[in-house]
Amino acid sequence: MKPMPDTEPVRLLLVDDEAALREPLAEYLSRQGFAVSQAVSAAQARTILQNETPELVLLDIMMPGEDGLSLCRHLSEARAIPVILLTARGEATDRIVGLEIGADDYVVKPFEPRELVARIRSVLRRAAKAAPPAAEEELFEFEGWRLDPLKRRLTDPSGAMVSISSVEFRLLMAFVEHPRQVLDRDRLLDMVQGREAHLFDRAVDNQVSRLRRKIEADSRNPTLIQTVWGGGYMLAADVRRIKVPT
Numbered sequence: 001m002k003p004m005p006d007t008e009p010v011r012l013l014l015v016d017d018e019a020a021l022r023e024p025l026a027e028y029l030s031r032q033g034f035a036v037s038q039a040v041s042a043a044q045a046r047t048i049l050q051n052e053t054p055e056l057v058l059l060d061i062m063m064p065g066e067d068g069l070s071l072c073r074h075l076s077e078a079r080a081i082p083v084i085l086l087t088a089r090g091e092a093t094d095r096i097v098g099l100e101i102g103a104d105d106y107v108v109k110p111f112e113p114r115e116l117v118a119r120i121r122s123v124l125r126r127a128a129k130a131a132p133p134a135a136e137e138e139l140f141e142f143e144g145w146r147l148d149p150l151k152r153r154l155t156d157p158s159g160a161m162v163s164i165s166s167v168e169f170r171l172l173m174a175f176v177e178h179p180r181q182v183l184d185r186d187r188l189l190d191m192v193q194g195r196e197a198h199l200f201d202r203a204v205d206n207q208v209s210r211l212r213r214k215i216e217a218d219s220r221n222p223t224l225i226q227t228v229w230g231g232g233y234m235l236a237a238d239v240r241r242i243k244v245p246t
Helices: 019-031 042-049 068-079 092-100 113-130 166-177 185-192 201-215
Strands: 011-015 035-039 056-060 083-087 105-108 138-142 145-148 153-155 225-228 232-235 240-243
Touching (some): 011 019, 019 035, 019 113, 035 042, 068 092, 083 113, 105 113, 138 166, 145 166, 166 185, 166 232, 185 201, 201 225
Parallel strands (some): 011 035, 011 056, 056 083, 083 105
Antiparallel strands (some): 138 145, 138 240, 225 232
16 A cells, blocks of 8 residues: 655554554554654653644553543544544444544454554545635534634634534534435434444434534523434524635
8 A cells, every 4th residue: 555645744643552552553554654653641642742733643442541532532622633543342332432422433453454544544534524625714603603614613602612522523514514404313424423324323312412512502402403303313593604704
């Protein structure tokens, strides 16, 4: 497989306390054209992140000290950096927890390095599609809420910024780009997670619930993101696209 042709290599942060996996994997990814930084713990990863902004983080779940799920939540909500979880756990419950807190994908150890590279590129493509090119920058406004795709910033009707994870951002983007359209779970998961949609119906339900808690006046009686029984979900609001002057 040839290295990626970009003039600037894609920056990855690989976080795993297991040197026997981390070091050869970092070497393999470097040969594929990625620029790889390594961390042996969540604490070291946080230190690296103070000076670097990787385009994607590969994150082991089980580590001494702060675990990968905790760091994943921070990366998703505070930094909006895509995350692929590396886990030895094969149970669906663990995968769903990871997806619910904002992970973009996961691989189960032991994995084929070529498959990981394919997943990295898939996640990066989805992240790139989520924001429009600078020349086409526009904001989405609905019921007083405003979503800025380029900055991944959501503001409420009072103008206060509301923190959302990278998965919640992509979910909201799917809704504002298709207002008053019923989106079924498979389509939403393909837009948001991009894999094994048939296994994770409840994961999208939980992500919608999390998003509702942030944008609905009463998340138990939602008026913006409505459930369409037997169909999926719909943003029951008109969306206005506002061009941003360049």
